Amino acid sequence: MIAARDVQKFYGDVHAIRGVSFDAERGTVFGIVGPDGAGKTTLLRMIVGVLSPSSGTVRVAFDGGDGEARRRMGYVAGKFSLYEDLSILENLSLFSRLYGMSENRAKARADELLDLTGLSPFGDRLAGRLSGGMRQKLAIAAAVLHEPELIVLDEPGTGVDPVSRRDIWGVLYRLNRKGVTIVVSTSYMDEAELCMRLIFLHEGRVLESGTPDEICGRFPYRILRARSETPGVRKSLVDFPCPGTSSFGHSVHVVVDGDDGDRRLREHLERAGIFDATVDAIPPTLEDVFVLLAGNGAHHS
Amino acid sequence: MAVETDGLTRDFGAFRAVDHVTLAIPRGAIFGFLGPNGSGKTTTIRMLCGLLRPSSGDGRVVGCDIAREGEAIRRRIGYMSQKFSLYDDLTVAENLTFYAGMYGLGNARRRERVDAMIGLADLRGRERVVTGALSCGVRQRLALACAIVHEPEMIFLDEPTSGVDPAARRRFWETIADLSEEGATVMVSTHFMDEAEHCTGLGLMYSGRMLACGTPEELKRRLVAETGRLWQARVRDSIGFLDRIHLDGSGSVLDAYIFGSSIRILARGDSLPADVAGEADWEEREVTLEDVFVHHVRSSAGKEVRKCGA
Numbered sequence: 001m002i003a004a005r006d007v008q009k010f011y012g013d014v015h016a017i018r019g020v021s022f023d024a025e026r027g028t029v030f031g032i033v034g035p036d037g038a039g040k041t042t043l044l045r046m047i048v049g050v051l052s053p054s055s056g057t058v059r060v061a062f063d064g065g066d067g068e069a070r071r072r073m074g075y076v077a078g079k080f081s082l083y084e085d086l087s088i089l090e091n092l093s094l095f096s097r098l099y100g101m102s103e104n105r106a107k108a109r110a111d112e113l114l115d116l117t118g119l120s121p122f123g124d125r126l127a128g129r130l131s132g133g134m135r136q137k138l139a140i141a142a143a144v145l146h147e148p149e150l151i152v153l154d155e156p157g158t159g160v161d162p163v164s165r166r167d168i169w170g171v172l173y174r175l176n177r178k179g180v181t182i183v184v185s186t187s188y189m190d191e192a193e194l195c196m197r198l199i200f201l202h203e204g205r206v207l208e209s210g211t212p213d214e215i216c217g218r219f220p221y222r223i224l225r226a227r228s229e230t231p232g233v234r235k236s237l238v239d240f241p242c243p244g245t246s247s248f249g250h251s252v253h254v255v256v257d258g259d260d261g262d263r264r265l266r267e268h269l270e271r272a273g274i275f276d277a278t279v280d281a282i283p284p285t286l287e288d289v290f291v292l293l294a295g296n297g298a299h300h301s
Numbered sequence: 302m303a304v305e306t307d308g309l310t311r312d313f314g315a316f317r318a319v320d321h322v323t324l325a326i327p328r329g330a331i332f333g334f335l336g337p338n339g340s341g342k343t344t345t346i347r348m349l350c351g352l353l354r355p356s357s358g359d360g361r362v363v364g365c366d367i368a369r370e371g372e373a374i375r376r377r378i379g380y381m382s383q384k385f386s387l388y389d390d391l392t393v394a395e396n397l398t399f400y401a402g403m404y405g406l407g408n409a410r411r412r413e414r415v416d417a418m419i420g421l422a423d424l425r426g427r428e429r430v431v432t433g434a435l436s437c438g439v440r441q442r443l444a445l446a447c448a449i450v451h452e453p454e455m456i457f458l459d460e461p462t463s464g465v466d467p468a469a470r471r472r473f474w475e476t477i478a479d480l481s482e483e484g485a486t487v488m489v490s491t492h493f494m495d496e497a498e499h500c501t502g503l504g505l506m507y508s509g510r511m512l513a514c515g516t517p518e519e520l521k522r523r524l525v526a527e528t529g530r531l532w533q534a535r536v537r538d539s540i541g542f543l544d545r546i547h548l549d550g551s552g553s554v555l556d557a558y559i560f561g562s563s564i565r566i567l568a569r570g571d572s573l574p575a576d577v578a579g580e581a582d583w584e585e586r587e588v589t590l591e592d593v594f595v596h597h598v599r600s601s602a603g604k605e606v607r608k609c610g611a
Contacts, residue, residue, distance in 0.1 A: 029561075034466075035437075035465060035466030035467065035469075036437065036465075036466075037437065038466075132337070132338060132339075159337075159338050159492070160337065160338075161336075161337030161338075161340070161492075161507070161598070162337070162494060162591050162594045162595050162598070163594075163595050163598045163599065164337075166558055166591075166595060169558075169559065170558065170559065173539065173540060173559045174540055177538075177539075177540045188493065188495075189467060189495060190494060190495045190589070190591065193560065193561055194559075194560060194561050195561060196561055196562050202466065211561075211562065212561055213562075231482075234478060234482065235482070246471050246474065246475065247474060247475055247478035247499060248498045248499050248517075249331065249498065249499060249500050249501045249516060249517055249518075250501055250516065250518070282587075285495075287467050287471075287495065290466075290467045290468070291467050291468045291471050294466060294467065294468040295468050
């Protein structure tokens with residue numbers, strides 16, 4: 001549905017997008033994942049069609065031709081862009097008129113979406129008086145009122161509490177099941193795991209792409225979690241030859257190369273006088289993969 | 302204890318921002334203050350720094366009373382806000398020297414500490430770079446260095462890693478672990494559930510209340526003991542599956558949610574009920590802190606506030 005080919009974008013001297021290519025299929029939940037400044041919003045704006053690449057192409061293809069492409073997609077911006085002094089129902093009514101929907105259809109669709117988002121009991125509440133999670137749900141409802149085939153969301157999970165975030169993803173999955181293709185950006189690695197396919201964006205480049213399972217499966221090392229009541233585990237690992245370590249509270253995650261990593265780690269700890277360590281293998285997360293790739297691919301100057 | 306509070310409460314007019322928060326944080330801990338925006342984290346931190354008077358309740362930070370000894374507290378703590386307060390038009394060394402001067406460090410000590418902080422921020426060779434030209438991750442390290450140039454025994458970090466890339470974030474947490482090993486107590490607020498895993502103790506804040514406290518492992522273990530195990534599988538129609546199983550609290554499935562191309566369910570007991578088990582190849586997964594948080598929020602309505610020790 002979306003095909004990006006060798007996209008470059010300059011803002012003056014700033015090279016924001018440096019040769020990005022990807023495909024997002026119809027019916028998927030596609031994630032554009034990366035830290036602030038990676039170029040996520042720039043790419044989303046190109047998909048929506050409000051920004052042109054400096055070179056390369058971003059194509060969005062709909063079933064049966066591309067007529068009125070913009071009417072066939074919905075966009076939820078990173079910043080809440082609804083009318084705070086209008087109620088939930090008034091906001092939806094306003095958007096239905098902008099989309100040129102008939103009154104009957106608008107009413108039926110609003111009912112359906114309020115039910116889907118759980119906002120039905122709050123129809124008369126002013127948008128300005130909603131919690132962050134409820135605002136996000138209202139913004140989604142407004143963006144899909146006209147039954148678009150594609151919905152693009154800029155960081156829908158940022159700044160909302162975990163319960164609301166789960167609810168929002170529940171809404172997205174239900175829309176997806178009805179056939180809506182979803183493109184979402186996020187800087188949260190745990191949210192990235194909720195996408196069906198994703199690209200990792202870093203400093204305007206794609207570091208990795210695929211399903212979360214595929215990406216984690218390509219992690220070339222094993223991760224061992226070492227825990228001990230004896231202090232000094234971290235210090236003792238300073239001279240342990242391995243691709244990396246990170247501290248997690250009372251544990252240390254040690255990235256090891258090769259199958260004998262467990263044995264080598266245990267022996268190393270014992271030589272340092274740590275005999276009570278428990279060592280178990282844990283699966284790599286998307287964050288582990290990203291840290292490895294970002295560390296190899298670029299220097300943080 | 303580095304931090305002790307008893308029933309700490311703060312009202313703004315009719316709005317109760319912080320509601321009877323009772324805390325005990327031992328020296329050397331990395332205490333994560335976890336909660337969504339608006340849950341009362343920053344208000345609590347401002348009270349602990351002696352910047353805001355509690356409406357009721359009391360507390361001590363590094364042995365000083367937060368209501369009466371704010372000045373003494375502020376000399377002995379470091380505070381790094383979400384918006385790094387660096388001077389963009391000063392160089393790296395100038396920013397550090399400025400902060401050292403503000404904390405009243407004498408000449409010799411100032412030189413020694415500025416040099417140590419350049420090492421800590423890994424900015425040797427870049428002392429004369431103008432701060433505005435640094436990347437977000439590097440600015441974050443410099444902001445931390447400025448906040449602790451006077452070698453405080455207690456460090457408050459308010460959402461320090463917002464917007465920083467994961468590699469820089471990991472590196473930041475290594476520095477925090479180093480400081481904790483050297484004896485400093487660190488209190489970090491965050492709304493990143495995965496980031497909370499880096500802490501030795503956690504407090505879950507929601508609507509001004511402390512819902513639960515413990516180490517990340519304890520909180521997860523308690524969830525498993527109180528509720529059940531977490532299972533994951535691919536099912537052909539996740540939504541259809543979700544709509545078929547009932548979550549009325551009386552059955553064995555306590556929670557169910559879609560997770561990418563899979564579904565996750567939290568179910569009572571050691572194994573899944575036969576009708577669910579037969580639907581797919583379920584694998585057990587370690588519960589996440591997000592599972593913990595969601596559980597506590599959902600079951601918090603009307604419950605007594607817990608007393609917390611970290």
